[in-house]
Each structure stands twice: as C-alpha cells, then as structure tokens.
Amino acid sequence: MNIRLTASPLDQVSASWLVVGLFEGQDRLPDQVQGTPLAEVLTKEIDRKEITGSANELTPILGLSGFAAGSLLVVGLGKREKLDAGVSFSAGYTLAKRLSGKARDSVAIALPEVDEARLPAIISALVEGVIAGTRGPGLRKSEPNRHEFGELTLVAGSEPSGAVRQEIERAIRRGEIVGRAVNLARDLVNTPPAEKAPARLAERIREIADGAGVQATVWDEARLRDERFGGLLGVAAGSDQPPAFVILEYRAARKEAPTLALVGKGVTFDSGGLSLKPSASMEDMKSDMTGAAVVVAVVEAAARLALPVNLVGYLAITENMTGGRAMKLGDVLTMRNGKTVEVLNTDAEGRLILADALSYAVENEPARILDLATLTGACIVALGLRIAGLFGNDDAFCEDVQAACVETGERAWRLPLDDDFKESLKSTVADLKNVGGRWGGAVTAAKFLEQFVGAVPWVHLDIAGPSWSDSDGSSRDAGGTGCFVRTLVTYLETAAKVEAASAGTSTV
Template identity: 40%
Template sequence: MKICVKKGSFSEFDCEAVVVCHFEDSKRLSGAAALLDKKCGGIIREMIGLGDFEGKLFQISVIYTRGFIPARRIFVVGLGKKKDFDLEKLRGAFSKASRRIRELNLKGFATSLDLGKINQPLDKITESVVEGVLLGLYQFTPYKTVEREKIKELKEFVIAEDNDDSFKIIKSAAKTGEIISGAVNFARDLVSTPGNEMTPAILSDRAGEIARKKNVKLKVLDVPEMEKLGMNALLGVAKGSDEPPKFIVLEYNGGKKGDKVVALVGKGITFDSGGISIKPSADMDRMKTDMAGSAAVLGAIKAASDLKIPLNVVGLIPATENLPGGGAYKPGDILKSMSGQTIEIKNTDAEGRLVLADALTYAGRFKPEAIVDLATLTGACVIALGDNTIGMMGTDDKLKKRVKDAAEATGERLWELPLWEEYHELMKSDVADLKNTGGRAAGTITAAAFLSKFVGDYPWVHLDIAGPAWLTKDKPYIPKGASGVGVRLLVQFMRNL
C-alpha cells in the first residue's frame, strides 16, 4: 500500500473516500470534520442531530457527498470520549475505518490529521494513524492459490496538509510510521510461515535479507562452531531434529565505534512439538509461532537500520526445532551449558530457556549496556495475563523502567512479575547446578529465574510474549494470527536510549 503525504486541503482531493473523526462528548464538530461539514451543507451535523451517529469509540458511518466535494464518500469515525482519548484508540479508529473501506472494495482514501484541540504532538498522531492503517490491513495470503482475485486490497492512503510547517512534520512522521509498520508486518510474516518453510536455515536466510542494509552485518554459527563454544544446551535441544540448528548474530552499527551495545535476544524455536515430553496434538500446529521472539528481534533491527537509530545493537537468535527424533534429548539428561553450568532436564518441552541460556551467555561477549530477551516461553504466562499482556521480569530497575516506558508509548502492554530469591531456590537440582523446570507453581517466574543465571552482571529484562504473540480473534489493529508483538516496543526502546 502506498502512503502519500500531499500538499493541499483534503476537501479538494478527488478520491473514493475521505475519513474524519468525531468525539462522543463533543457538542460541536471540530477540525477536519467541521471543514467537510461546512463544505457539504451541514450533512454531518444533520446525521448527528438525528441520532444516527454518536461518536462512540470505533463507530463508523458513511455519508455520500452528492457532489458537494470531489470525494464520493465521507467515513465518520468515532473516537469515544475526549477525556479518554489516547494514541492507541487513534490507531484502532483508523484501522477500523480502513478495513471498512477495504470491505467496500474501494482502492484508497484520504484524511486530514486535524482532530481539533487534543493534547498530542502532530508527529505522534501521524505515526499512530499510519500504524493503525498499515497494521490493521495486514493479510497473510502467500499460500492462497485459488480465487486470488477476490483478495481485497487498498492501494493508496493520502494524508493531506496545507500548512508548510505541519506538512514537513507529517511527511517525516508518516515515513517513520511506515517503516515501523513494515517491520511489524515482516515479523508477522515470519511467524505465520509454516514450519516446513521456516526452518533454522531459512530463518537465517531471512536475517540475511536485513544484513544487506547499510551498517548491518550477519554471522551464522553452525554446529561445529557451537560445539567449539560449548553451546550444549542449544545443541541438546536440536538433537531430535534432522534440521541443523543455527545461531544467528545480526549486528546493527548505527552508533559510533566503541559505543556500548544493546543486546536483543530472541527465542528461535521454529517448531516445537515438545520433544520427548510431547505436547497434545490439539493446536500443535500453532507451535510454528515459537520463534516469535526471534521475529521481533529481526523486525526491530530492520526498523533500526531503516530509521538510522544512532545505536549499536546486536540481535542473537538460537534457532532450532524441538522434535522427538531417535537422538533427541530426554528427561533425566544433564546438559552442560556454554556458561559451564550443568542443567538437569526434567521436561523436554521446557526447551526455550535452554537455547536462551546459551544465547544470553554469548551476549556477554559484547559487554552490553543492556540485554532484553523476548520469548514465547511459558503457557503459565498466558494463564496469568491472557493474550493481551507481556510478562516482564528483570534484574535492573532502570532498564525495566525504560522498557515500561516504551510499552506505554506503543500500546504493547506489559506487567511486571517479581523475581524474588524464593523462586530461584525452586530451580536448584539435586544432581546438577540447575533443573529446567521448577514445577507448576509460578511457572513464568521460575523460567525467568532460570534465565537470570546466565546473564552475569549485565542489566537484563526478560519479556514473555507467549500470550500476545498469536491471537485467535481480531483486535482493533491486530488481525487474528501473528501479532508481531515486541517489534514496536523494541524500536521505541531503542529510540529512547
């Protein structure tokens, strides 16, 4: 879809549709809605006066302009009560409007970002509107071969502005929103791709696409190199699969040489059957999503490069399948991790923390100022927080605050869980240094307690994205399926540093 910022009044644009907004508790029209109403002889006020439109959140009404303006239709979208307004609602409103326009098989629409007097900067309004449109219209269709002509697509979205200063702000911010949305949709594509076409090798190839960008370089460790490093936790998980594991190291050098590095670590289990401790067959197909953490890391680095964020970042992805082959690791096995710590295997379906253990240890080679890992790690997190919320734990209050701020700014909700010493005790083994599960109680927290043993003294935050990584029903600007969760949060986190 083409995003255009054009100079001029959007009331004069010849297009199939224009979109304006109205607040539920506003007695008078304002901004772009007031302008169009005046141009069209009061038809929006008439609709409101008759009670046909109240401005409730995401309510949409369509008015035919009858030649008053060049556009053939006006879509009036409700923003809810003004006192409750935030950018998350704006994203949702424009997502809902763009989907409705697509349903009518129209090819494009225009809008103005004049929403009246609201307490939000123009650049953030612009980014949010573009994100709402591009994220809300996402469709995963590469495997649809029949009746492809019936797949509806919008071709163009125009933002009109006639003020010179505002035009410059909108043009720059629209590009930012387009880049970030593209990175999220890139991650969604990776997560949605079936396991037979998203093996560790293919995932490393997709990382290679990003490495073609300026200031990005890729190194992929194969089995002999991992063996030399002692990555036996990762290699142990990989033993049941015929697909060789890969350890992906993707570096973005947007900062100065010698500047400190931020390490982003993403779980890359490209298919998780549970191994010998096999999962139930129901919904096992969804386990292609167990590499959503790696997709978020790749998407974030893609966006960082395109946005030219002045920061040095390394993305680390331990990629493998977890399958019950003849050589698979077993409950009762003991693995020696790259850190030298030994791990008793209580359950082979707790494999994500094993591959992350070696990745977190490897991160120490960069002496990072911060480590953030993302993983679809525990079903317990879904039980505790549902599919709306990321679980967060960590060792550094300042870093946790930065991650929280990024989550707040992007609408990617998270909730901090404790990481008290009592939880660490649950991960001690009778026969090794650690065990890979601590029982049913506090499963999300004990998983993080396990990971904390591999980060050394570096500031670290763990994000359990098991809930929001895959949605079973649509949300305002997130179609059901892969959500791309974590990309926008990480990008905002990097922009804030």
C-alpha cells in the same frame, strides 16, 4: 504505498474513500467538516445515536453529494482526552482492514485535531496502523484478500508551517518504516513451519539484513558444537533439521556508546518434544519463534530509520521435535557458560536455547540485554492474551521499557523475580533443572534465565499472550501480531536521545 500530505478542503480531496475521525461525546464537529454536506449528516446520525464516536466504530456514508471522494468512512476515535499513539494505531488498523478487502487506488484520511506537539506521534502511529491493517495473515491464499492502497493522502486542517511540515513528513516516513517492520514480524510468524526450517529461516534473515545494511552472521550446527551451545543443540537433537544461530549487528553510534543486546527465541515449530503437546496446543506453534521475528524487525527498522544506536541481535533458531535422538527427561545439558541443566520437561525448551544466547551475549559486554520469548503458558494464565510479563534485574531498565510501552499503547506488566523462586530450580544431579514447581511458572522461567545474564542489566519479556491472536477482530487479525516492535523502536529512539545528550550531539 505512496503517502503524501495535503491541506486541501475535505470536499475537494479526490480519493476512492475519504476517512474522517470522530471523537466520542464531542460537542462540536471537526473544523474540517464544518460547512460541508457531511456536517448535516453527522449531526443527524449523532442525534439518533447511530454514530457515537466510540473507539474503532466504523460508519460508511455512501453517495453523499458535494464531495470529490467516491465514498466516506467515519471512524470512532474514543474520548478526546484518551487519544494517544495506541488509539491512533488501532484506528488506522481498523479503517485499513475495512477498506483493503478490495484494491483501492487512493484513500484519504483527515488528520485528527490535536496540538502540534502531539501530532507527529499520532500521525506515525496512524500510518503504522494503516500499513499493518492492509496486511492480513493469508500469505498462501490462492487469491489475495487484502490489498495495499495505491496512495494514502493525509489531510491536514490547515497548511502546516515549514518546520511543522518537516516534523509531519518525518513522522510519516517513520510510520511507514515501523508499520512495515510490524508486518515483517507478522509475516515471519505466519509463514508455515515447513517453509521456515531453522537453516532456511536463517538465510531469510540474512537477506533481510543485507537489504537494510545490517551485518548478519549465521552459525551452523558444526559451529554451534565448537561454541558449546549445549542448550540449543540439545533441543535440536530431536529434529532432522539442524539448528542455527544468527547474529545481527547494527552500529551507528560512536564506538564508546552503549550497546543494547536483543535476544530472541526462535523455535520454528514446537511439538513439545517427548513431553508432547496435545494436538490442539500445536496448532499455533509456528509462532514460537515470535521473539526472533521481533528482534529481526526491530533491528531492520533501526537501520532504515538510521537511528544512532549500537544494537546487536542474537537469535537462537531450532525445531523442538520427537525424533529418535531427542533429548530425554533426566538428560543433563551443559550450557555455553558452563552451567549444567537437568531436563525434566522437554516442552520447557525455550529457556534452554535462550540460556546459550544470553550467555554469549554477556560475553560481548553489552550495556543492557533484553530478551523476548513466547516462553510460558503460565504468563497467559497470569496476565491474559494482551499483556506481556516483564521481568528484570535493573529497575531503571524496566522503567524505561515500561515507559516505551506507555508511549505506544502496548502493554507489559512487571512481575516479581524474588530469590526464593530459585529454590524450585535446584537439581540433585546438576546446577539447575529446567522447570520449577506447579506455581509461578512464568516467574521460575524468568528466574532460570537470570542465571545466564550475570550482572548485566537485563529485561525479559514473556510475550506468550500478545504474540498471537486466535480470533479476528476489527483492530487485529488472527495470527501473528508483531507485538512490541513499535515499543522497542520507541525505546531505541529514547535511548538515542539520551546518548546524544551525553555526547553533546543531536539525533535529528
């Protein structure tokens, strides 16, 4: 998709579709609309309450004379005071999903009227949403049902000054890279499980890394035995497909700058093992590698944006199956850091593979560790399908991640990690058991992971809810969502600015 910026009058913009945003309850039409044939139509429809401007409302206007564009689409932006990156992303996704059902040579979008300081973030999010919205989950349909636009034109209300134009163009480029990263994560999740066995997925990740200039190292089963990854090997034992461990290294900051470790759960299909899931609960279990997919997408986006950060991704990849060598209830596994774990539920496998990955990450002395995992159904019970559970051992780190969530409109809620939750993880035969009691399952899972991070500042995101959508809606598709790619890129950009300030350099 070729994306360009123009300041042409709306009625002179040539495109298959021209999209105009409208705020809810605004007392006057956008300046770009004033004096055009669209102004009269909108005034009448607003008076009749056929158009309200509510968020993601779509109203096509066909056959309007006086416009170079073939058709017009009015998209609701909600209340003006609530317009932020999250709203902008959602609007972009909604309009793109509506228009991408057919191949379009060109689509133009009138930029909303916001102050210059906020404009780059709004534009980036809008572009991210448009790119994500033109990509659906139908990867294996015989005929594609979504089509990327040939050209996307963003129409400014007036010709921006040189400095402002540069900021806008940077925002457009950022939005395109981040939007494609979101789609990369979604595509990896939506890929059928037979096509992403651990070794095959690891090679696909290596190809992605090579294309972005990121160093990728893949460990096979033999190497994992040498490296004492008892949790990953234990979970993989029930599958005919061997496990893999992938290390992604992107270092673009000074050597002394802090390194962030991103750790991702990569269970390419989760049957539950001998603690077998019901069939209905397995239908979306190709998505149990969302954490790994998000890490891949974030590292790739950081590289393509040339962010001045040091970033290492650790991906533990396996299937959880029921073969004759599958781990059994009562088995004891020895993790990378030497801790022993009694397995009392083979469907609590994510924490076992993350234990090895976190232990290894700690050995490499990062400044901070963040892991993402579709870890517990209990987190969905607690927070629903749209909000991730956030846990951590460092208040400042948790607050930084939450601040990035606020900037992007993605939602995470901090949950407790009190020491008394560890009591339920005590085992009579090993250092730990892999499940606690009936209550607070998301917390006990996080408390288990905490035993493998030592004193390193650490955040755990339980993304079981927002990682997947069962239903189709105007501003999202069924399937993988690519959640928290946008948030973590934003977090890295902020971290880069902090590091640049401490080093006396610039990130621009």
